[in-house]
Amino acid sequence: MELAPQMLVDAILLGGVYTLMVIGLALSFGITRVINFAHGEAIMFGAYGAFWLLTVWGIDPLLSLPLLLAGGFVAGFLVYETAVKRVLHAPHINQILLTFGLGLIFQNVALILWTGDERSANPNWAFDAFEFNMVVVPYGRLIGFLVAVMLVAALFAWLRWTELGRASRALAEHNEAAQLVGINVSLTYGIAFGISVALGVAMGVLVSFLGAINPFMGFHMLVKGFAILILGGLGNIMGAVFGAFILAFVETSVGYYVPNGIGWAEGMAFAILFAILVLRPRGLLGQEVEG
Amino acid sequence: MHPRLTVAAAVAALACSATTGAAAQDTIRVGVPMELSGKFVSYGAPGKRGTEMAAEAFNYKVAGKKLELLFRDVQSDAQTTVSVINELVSQAKVNYMIGPIGSPIVAAAIPAWQQGKPIWLVPGSSSTKLEEVAGAEPMFFHTYPYAYHYHTSEAAALKHYLGPGKRVAVIYSDDSYGRTHLPYVQKYYKEAGYNIVAEELVRTNASDLNPVLTKIRVSRPDILIGLVQTTDAITLAKQIHTRRLDVPYLVGTAYTQLDEWRNAVGEAQEGWLGVTTYLPGAQRAANPDYPHIFPSLTEWEEKFRKRFNAEPDFLDIGTYATAAMLFLAIDRAGVDDREKVAAELRKIDLQTVFGRGNFKPTEGGTKQQAFTDMVVFQNQGGKNVVLYPLADATGKLQPLKR
Numbered sequence: 070m071e072l073a074p075q076m077l078v079d080a081i082l083l084g085g086v087y088t089l090m091v092i093g094l095a096l097s098f099g100i101t102r103v104i105n106f107a108h109g110e111a112i113m114f115g116a117y118g119a120f121w122l123l124t125v126w127g128i129d130p131l132l133s134l135p136l137l138l139a140g141g142f143v144a145g146f147l148v149y150e151t152a153v154k155r156v157l158h159a160p161h162i163n164q165i166l167l168t169f170g171l172g173l174i175f176q177n178v179a180l181i182l183w184t185g186d187e188r189s190a191n192p193n194w195a196f197d198a199f200e201f202n203m204v205v206v207p208y209g210r211l212i213g214f215l216v217a218v219m220l221v222a223a224l225f226a227w228l229r230w231t232e233l234g235r236a237s238r239a240l241a242e243h244n245e246a247a248q249l250v251g252i253n254v255s256l257t258y259g260i261a262f263g264i265s266v267a268l269g270v271a272m273g274v275l276v277s278f279l280g281a282i283n284p285f286m287g288f289h290m291l292v293k294g295f296a297i298l299i300l301g302g303l304g305n306i307m308g309a310v311f312g313a314f315i316l317a318f319v320e321t322s323v324g325y326y327v328p329n330g331i332g333w334a335e336g337m338a339f340a341i342l343f344a345i346l347v348l349r350p351r352g353l354l355g356q357e358v359e360g
Numbered sequence: 361m362h363p364r365l366t367v368a369a370a371v372a373a374l375a376c377s378a379t380t381g382a383a384a385q386d387t388i389r390v391g392v393p394m395e396l397s398g399k400f401v402s403y404g405a406p407g408k409r410g411t412e413m414a415a416e417a418f419n420y421k422v423a424g425k426k427l428e429l430l431f432r433d434v435q436s437d438a439q440t441t442v443s444v445i446n447e448l449v450s451q452a453k454v455n456y457m458i459g460p461i462g463s464p465i466v467a468a469a470i471p472a473w474q475q476g477k478p479i480w481l482v483p484g485s486s487s488t489k490l491e492e493v494a495g496a497e498p499m500f501f502h503t504y505p506y507a508y509h510y511h512t513s514e515a516a517a518l519k520h521y522l523g524p525g526k527r528v529a530v531i532y533s534d535d536s537y538g539r540t541h542l543p544y545v546q547k548y549y550k551e552a553g554y555n556i557v558a559e560e561l562v563r564t565n566a567s568d569l570n571p572v573l574t575k576i577r578v579s580r581p582d583i584l585i586g587l588v589q590t591t592d593a594i595t596l597a598k599q600i601h602t603r604r605l606d607v608p609y610l611v612g613t614a615y616t617q618l619d620e621w622r623n624a625v626g627e628a629q630e631g632w633l634g635v636t637t638y639l640p641g642a643q644r645a646a647n648p649d650y651p652h653i654f655p656s657l658t659e660w661e662e663k664f665r666k667r668f669n670a671e672p673d674f675l676d677i678g679t680y681a682t683a684a685m686l687f688l689a690i691d692r693a694g695v696d697d698r699e700k701v702a703a704e705l706r707k708i709d710l711q712t713v714f715g716r717g718n719f720k721p722t723e724g725g726t727k728q729q730a731f732t733d734m735v736v737f738q739n740q741g742g743k744n745v746v747l748y749p750l751a752d753a754t755g756k757l758q759p760l761k762r
Binding site for chain 1: 397398399400401402405436534559560561562563565566567568569570571572574575578590591592594595598599601602603604620621623624625626627628
């Protein structure tokens, strides 16, 4: 039991970061019904953005976050307008191929621009920690958690209290009815997709100081992100939050209490994914979908 | 087809094949499959630079013939590697091959290489699985240390400075890298009189190593060894540092020498030990017989900087020496014949920019192995201080204080 307090803190901090990792993915699927396989590359670009802004101009990742969020939103909106919009009504396989292809292009663009070298942003505070009753809390992880909580709260506020947010929810609930009441579908989809990419970029900013950055980092996160989404219920934003914390707790507790557990912990995402697909394919909070 | 046309076509085809044949006879082709994209590009890129620079030192001419390097990108992908090696071995029918470098990519190349068995020089891969499968092959030449060379050197260095009886914890990745290295750590550290108190497995690309670090903190080791590849080594070093893990001696493998790792982990590199085959700025005289190919190390480093506008790393210089030894062997053989060139390679024993270049058998069963001397160093105040061998030492082992 001596490990329990540290385990709890680690799990909560990890859960916050996982939430930010998947919330954008859940948003874009929940509203546009497009599974964005290039979401991992949004994370990757966010990480590189924060890294270069720190390295070249000395801008702290926390200060560069708003700038990168805005850049991510514009980039996401443009990707939607130029590519994703064209496959909105196409079969899912076409959407997957398009976004997967975009992801590969983005990976290779990053590889050409910045090589495959591993990098990481190192602001001074990212190496500090405080200790409380033998529980170590690294500032980097704590700040990552707080940023994630703030952004997720802002997203929920936007969805609940703004006209565009309500329009997005209406589209997610009933596309045709929403059109009948005059909602501009294309613009709303574009904005939702832009926000989803911006959230991916924000996740990248956090990863820039928590781990390693390389052109291929996004795919690994995407796979884990899908496991979380399926666990919570595809397209359900609350479910994504729920799934993120469940996975974080399962991974961390397996890491702590099972011999060689961290090796197993990373595999837990796939074990959970398999179990959910067999036992409750709609996910824990998802709705049944016809067809 | 009209008979005249048939005859004309046959004559044209014959003429073409004769021209190609003549061109082939005037050219010695060397296959260079490297990781030029993908996750191991930081291995393949220096591999390409080193080979290119060696060919330039020979003015792209060996044994009186034009030297042609057939660069291929294996994309750091096992399946692509198989296709590329198949193409080089079965279609291009090269007699010589240099690369690839990353352990899993070299492992993927073995079956395809075995289809034709050209002379194969591997300037990378510390995996002893490679040694088990290809080590005894007469056409296989390995020019990079194996896993056990790392750990014999590091265990000897630690034993010299700390004496026996220390507690050791090991973190190893679940890929072939971690699993290959672990038995040698167990063997050589136990032989050095150390007690392994914790062995923790981590999955590659794991984002959170804190559970492992907390468990290791409980086992109170004196030495922590990280048997992971570069990406995970960055996460590991940063999390150890932010966790304020109170372990006085942190030991890595080859990654601690990489600028890539050092830049990525920043101040978290302090105190880490590592091993390398090359430390920039060391002194090594020119080979008097081949001063143009193997100049002094300082001169070679200067040439490299001028040519590539970058600092050389251990793979740049290792691949340079490997390729230069192959070209020299072809030159000495005087013919494009793999048996004769292999015989010349086995005879080579000379001073290169990378150390003494000659092929000897290893304890693990590789018949032809060069460049196994390793230097143990520690990062102290942002600089790599040589600890071992003692003849080259520039400082003493220092404990890490949190």
